[in-house]
Amino acid sequence: MKKVITMEMPEYPELLKxxxxxxxxxxxxxxxxxxxxxxxAVVGSRKTTxxxxxxxVEISSRIASHGITVVSGMAMGIDTCAHIGALKAGGGxxxxxxxxxxxxxxxxxxxLKEQIEDNGLIVxxxxxxxxxxxxxxxxxxxxxxxxxxLTAVIxxxxxxxxxxxxxxxxxxxxxxxxxxxxxxxxxxxxxxxxIKEGAYPVTSMGDVAELMGVGGMTxxxxxxxxxETEQQIYHLLKDHGELTMDGLSVLIGKTPGYTxxxxxxxxxxxxVFSELGKIFVAKD
Numbered sequence: 001m002k003k004v005i006t007m008e009m010p011e012y013p014e015l016l017k018x019x020x021x022x023x024x025x026x027x028x029x030x031x032x033x034x035x036x037x038x039x040x041a042v043v044g045s046r047k048t049t050x051x052x053x054x055x056x057v058e059i060s061s062r063i064a065s066h067g068i069t070v071v072s073g074m075a076m077g078i079d080t081c082a083h084i085g086a087l088k089a090g091g092g093x094x095x096x097x098x099x100x101x102x103x104x105x106x107x108x109x110x111x112l113k114e115q116i117e118d119n120g121l122i123v124x125x126x127x128x129x130x131x132x133x134x135x136x137x138x139x140x141x142x143x144x145x146x147x148x149x150l151t152a153v154i155x156x157x158x159x160x161x162x163x164x165x166x167x168x169x170x171x172x173x174x175x176x177x178x179x180x181x182x183x184x185x186x187x188x189x190x191x192x193x194x195i196k197e198g199a200y201p202v203t204s205m206g207d208v209a210e211l212m213g214v215g216g217m218t219x220x221x222x223x224x225x226x227x228e229t230e231q232q233i234y235h236l237l238k239d240h241g242e243l244t245m246d247g248l249s250v251l252i253g254k255t256p257g258y259t260x261x262x263x264x265x266x267x268x269x270x271x272v273f274s275e276l277g278k279i280f281v282a283k284d
Contacts, residue, residue, distance in 0.1 A: 002029045011035055019146040019172050023125035029101045030121035034092045039069040040212055041148035043162040044078025044155045049187050052155030055179055056081035058205050064091025066214035071148050076106055078154045083116060093120040096143045098136035100128040138164050145169035152208050153178040156190030163190045175211060177202050229262055234271065242278045
């Protein structure tokens with residue numbers, strides 16, 4: 001669906017209205033309902049490593065599987081991987097362009113753009129026919145961060161545009177997090193600097209989902225990875241927050257010895273952990 005959204009229309013995202021100099025119009029192609037969904041920006045450099053690309057795909061897939069829309073800029077590198085990760089999980093993704101929505105930039109992403117239009121949303125403040133200009137991209141970054149409750153920087157060099165997005169997010173009062181990287185790598189200078197300056201360090205694939213308040217396994221993952229009894233235990237722990245072994249045994253109708261054996265297997269899988277006589281669901 002192609003549509004022009006103005007600030008007076010109900011489809012215009014409330015979160016974006018709160019930023020400095022919000023765009024007067026949003027030219028859209030795709031699922032416009034995503035504009036008012038919960039969003040997280042996943043951004044980084046065009047030049048990146050395999051580790052950075054894999055991390056971007058996995059983190060984006062995790063948050064998208066929990067119903068969070070992944071926002072990025074459809075640039076090569078980390079942005080492309082962020083969109084791919086969201087699409088891979090069957091979730092929503094928004095690509096904010098520095099050109100008209102009818103133009104594919106970079107041209108290498110023509111198939112990705114088609115996928116996003118079919119399963120997500122392409123957005124630009126520039127009318128159709130507008131060619132990409134260098135100064136457009138720093139401007140569009142305020143929209144990426146402005147749509148999002150949180151901005152995650154996966155991998156960024158010292159002059160990466162992702163650092164502009166992170167700075168804008170901080171100015172907008174939004175959460176900023178970054179993935180730590182090798183201190184001797186040019187590809188991680190920017191994200192390491194952000195952490196040094198106070199950005200939340202992302203040290204596990206589930207951290208961004210946790211920051212958005214949607215951590216833990218999805219229902220699909222629960223069904224795929226756990227036996228029937230393990231699923232029962234997992235859901236009880238999610239509902240109660242913590243349980244003693246005796247309390248859990250009563251709830252599932254099994255002996256403490258049997259319950260302990262199942263919990264031990266779940267601990268080995270990294271799904272739960274025990275501490276001071278109580279059992280908790282582990283973070284991703």
